[in-house]
Amino acid sequence: MVRRFDGQVAWITGGGSGIGRALARHFAAEGATVAVSGRRAERLEAVAAEIEELGGRALAVPLDVTDEAGVQSAADTVQTELGRLDVCVANAGFAVAGRVERLSAEDWRRQLDVNVVGLALTAKYALAGLRKSKGRLGLVGSVAGLVSVPGYSPYHASKYAVRAIGQALAAELHGSGVSCTLLHPGFVESEIGQVDNEGAHHPDRVDRRPARLMWPTPKAAASMVDALHARKREHIFTSHGRIAAFLGMHFPGLVHAVVSRQVKSER
Secondary structure, X not given: OOOOOOOOEEEEXXXXXXXXXXXXXXXHHOOOEEEEEEOOHHHHHHHXXXXXXXXXXXXXXXXXXXXXXXXXXXXHHHHHHHOOOOXXXXXXXXXXXXXXXXOXXXXXHHHHHHHHHHHHHHHHHHHHHHHHHOOEEEEEOOXXXXXXXXXXXXXXXXXXXXXXXXXXXXXXXXXXXXXXXXXXXXXXXXXXXXXXXXXXXXXXXXOOOOHHHOEOHHHHHHXXXXXXXXXXXXXXXXXXXXXXXXXXXXXXXXHHHHHHHHHHHHO
């Protein structure tokens, strides 16, 4: 089997669980040495151990993406320890929920600091290494950055911003040899539905997202790695995600009518 990332190094933030963990395993299966970053060191060590048990090479690099000095240090550590950087996937993020009138300034700042500023800093400090290797940058957005529903405006705002950053970066990097791929998943198995507005994980919390629409993380990771390898500028995936994105972009009036009716029925 041809392994598309043999000899390359991939760095994934939010790599301790969900999509990030699945991406790490998939890149390793494709021949890459993998660095995983996130706040929970024990999760990162577990992912690295899984990869090494399967015959790959992995490095756990703890990181809070809201700490700029920490992001720079993590990017330097990956390149110093592993020798290069060919792929960076800025995947760290979570969702703040609640109606606008009930949200505090801190709720908004926390959401944007992680999902927007943290992602931009990850890209910033990865780019020096990616320019050397003419590598691939992946920014994990969401279908939530293409269509909005009530009760999640901070999360939607953050993912709309991710899309804007990705579009600008793709233009800024044109001709450099570095590609920037926006990745927009629909519903994918993850812990996001069990994380509160402060970013704390509650394993007993019921994930209220529609289970019948949920993609397993290995399937999502495979789709994302394919898009990164092909150097696509934008990749929307899950069939329901594509439909929702299409409606959000081309029929916003219809989406408004549907979600407004739902809100009215819940009052």
